[in-house]
Amino acid sequence: MKFQVSKQIFFKSLTHLQGIVDKKNSLPILSNILIEAKNNSLTLSSTDMDISIIEKISCDILEDGSTTINSQILYDIVRKLDDNSQIEIISNNGKLLTLRSDESRFSLACLPKEDFPMIDLTNEGISIKINSQNFFKLIDKTKFAISNEETRYFLNGLYLNINNDDKNTHLTLVGTDGHRLAKSEHNIENISELISGVIVPKKTIYELSKLLSELDEDIEINISSTKIVFYIDNLIFISKLIDGTFPDYKRVIPTDNKNVVEINRHKLLSAVDRVSTIANEKSPVIKFKFLKNIINLNSVNLENSTATEDINLDYNGDEFEIGFNSKYIMDIINNLEDDTIFLKLKDGSSPIIAYEKSNTDLVYVLMPMRV
Numbered sequence: 001m002k003f004q005v006s007k008q009i010f011f012k013s014l015t016h017l018q019g020i021v022d023k024k025n026s027l028p029i030l031s032n033i034l035i036e037a038k039n040n041s042l043t044l045s046s047t048d049m050d051i052s053i054i055e056k057i058s059c060d061i062l063e064d065g066s067t068t069i070n071s072q073i074l075y076d077i078v079r080k081l082d083d084n085s086q087i088e089i090i091s092n093n094g095k096l097l098t099l100r101s102d103e104s105r106f107s108l109a110c111l112p113k114e115d116f117p118m119i120d121l122t123n124e125g126i127s128i129k130i131n132s133q134n135f136f137k138l139i140d141k142t143k144f145a146i147s148n149e150e151t152r153y154f155l156n157g158l159y160l161n162i163n164n165d166d167k168n169t170h171l172t173l174v175g176t177d178g179h180r181l182a183k184s185e186h187n188i189e190n191i192s193e194l195i196s197g198v199i200v201p202k203k204t205i206y207e208l209s210k211l212l213s214e215l216d217e218d219i220e221i222n223i224s225s226t227k228i229v230f231y232i233d234n235l236i237f238i239s240k241l242i243d244g245t246f247p248d249y250k251r252v253i254p255t256d257n258k259n260v261v262e263i264n265r266h267k268l269l270s271a272v273d274r275v276s277t278i279a280n281e282k283s284p285v286i287k288f289k290f291l292k293n294i295i296n297l298n299s300v301n302l303e304n305s306t307a308t309e310d311i312n313l314d315y316n317g318d319e320f321e322i323g324f325n326s327k328y329i330m331d332i333i334n335n336l337e338d339d340t341i342f343l344k345l346k347d348g349s350s351p352i353i354a355y356e357k358s359n360t361d362l363v364y365v366l367m368p369m370r371v
Contacts, residue, residue, distance in 0.1 A: 001037045001065025001091045005057065007101070007154030010087055011078045013057050014071070016235060019207045020053055020069040029115045032068035035089075036113075037061045045119060046071060051204055052119045055235040067094040067110045074099075075108055119238065126193050128162070130234065131169065132184050132219045138173045138211035139205050141184045141362055144331050146202045147177035154244030158205050160223070161197040162188070169194070170361075174249045178367075180328050181252050182335070185361035200241035204228075208237065219369045247270040253365055254351055257344035259290070259317035259339070265341045265356075266309060269333045275299045276326035285323040285369045292316060299323055299326070320348040323371035332364045 014033075022030050025048070034045040040061050045054045078087065081101050091097045094113060099106040117326065121312055139158065147155035159174040162362040170185045211232060212219075220231040251286040275286055275297045289296040295311045333341070338356035345352045348371075 001067060001094075002063035002089070003036070003037050003042055003059050003061045004086055004088045005059035006040065007078060007081045007083060007085045007087055009059065009157045011081075012074075012105075012130045012308060013044050013055050014075045014078055016055055016211060017053050018075050019070055019210060020048050020051045020203070021046050022048040023072060029068065029111055029117070031070055031072070032111055032116065033071045033074070034066065034068050035091075036281075038064045038066070039069055047117055047119055047243055048241045049117065050201065051207065052238040053235065054119060054121075054238075057234065065091060065094070066113045067091045067097055068116050069097050069108055070112050073108060074283070112135055120227075121223070121236070121238075123222040123229050125222050125228075126162070126191070126195055127220055127222045128171065128188055128191060129218050129220050130186065130352070132212045132215040132217055135171075135219065135221075136209065136215075138171070138186055139209055139212075141335050142173045142175040142182040143205050143209065144335065145175035145177055145180050145182040146205065148151055148202075149177070152178070154199060154242060154246055157199045157201040157242050159197055159246040159249065160228075162191060162193075162195045162202050162223075164194065174246070175251065176252070178326065180332065180367065181249060181365040182248065182332075183253070183363045183365075195332055197246060198225070199244060199246055200228055200230065201239060201242055204237075204239040204257050211235070211237065238290070252325055253363065254344070254353060255344060257350070257353055259345040261290070261295070261313070261315055261317070261345065262340060262341040263295075263311070263313055263343065265333060265336055265362050268341070269330065271309045271335065272326060272330055276330070276348060278305045278307050279326045284325045284327060285371060286326045286329070287323045287371050289319075290315065290317065291319050306333060313340040317345070318347070319360045320345075321371060322348045322352070323369040324366060325369055328366055332366060334363075335364070338366045 036043040041056050042059045043056050078152045085101045088100045097108045168190050171188050172185045174183045194293045222229040278301045279299050287298040298308045300306050332354050336356045338358050341356050351367050
């Protein structure tokens with residue numbers, strides 16, 4: 001195997017693959033990426049047995065061949081090369097890889113390509129097309145609500161569902177950790193079938209987010225009962241799904257919250273940020289007291305330090321006090337974008353809804369804490 005490639009093209013692809021490589025795996029081959037030079041193209045592959053990435057890049061193939069090389073070492077070497085440099089890679093027997101660039105030369109030990117796991121490229125599910133930025137926004141607005149509790153493994157990802165109402169077909173993503181819920185929807189067209197819903201793992205979501213943030217083009221998504229495949233330009237991203245039952249999120253979203261608060265997002269965020277300064281993991285609660293034309297924010301920690309702040313606004317609803325985890329409510333406020341946002345409340349012990357008028361397909365639900 002022998003090929004020449006620019007540092008920028010090679011490093012960009014290595015960055016895509018590097019995120020899913022399992023650096024602590026007991027199987028050494030899973031710390032490697034597979035490099036294949038054939039048919040005038042270079043293909044790079046990585047897998048952790050749950051997620052796989054295959055990417056083709058342009059380069060000058062001088063001799064066909066293949067091998068596997070430690071991903072972290074190759075990534076670090078290429079990262080430190082000059083941005084405008086050219087790289088030549090040679091592997092005569094698959095056991096040793098030589099990398100040359102300008103005055104630098106590296107000889108790296110390889111593992112045989114036969115040890116690298118076969119990646120299943122079959123797609124047997126439903127296919128949809130969506131703009132990459134639209135899908136990025138869907139996951140970007142919901143991923144923060146994914147649970148980290150391994151005992152509730154079915155919450156360790158985003159629920160992806162395709163359904164329709166009287167007029168439109170929706171792609172819906174939902175994340176929840178039991179304390180908060182994030183739901184975002186996007187209208188899609190030309191779908192012949194619906195799916196009841198699948199759970200896409202957290203690691204998949206975060207790696208996808210990195211890939212999609214730099215793109216603005218149509219992508220194809222193939223969804224089956226066991227895996228999801230993303231076709232992104234010259235890259236294929238394959239992930240297993242979480243085998244579990246996601247809770248009925250529609251039952252969590254309140255329908256009878258009659259008290260509506262219209263408030264400046266920046267003013268609320270700043271006030272919560274200031275009052276939460278004395279909050280900590282042991283006492284994370286901020287109390288919201290809703291009074292006529294005033295919201296009083298109050299926080300008390302275990303050392304009896306206190307913080308309080310009033311926000312003046314137009315409010316004539318029910319008067320009550322409700323507590324929220326300071327981090328959770330700040331996450332929600334930060335993910336809304338309008339200058340003016342809306343809170344819908346029922347009483348001091350029921351979940352609230354947060355939303356904005358510019359994006360009615362985005363809904364946040366937050367459970368209260370005992371005050």
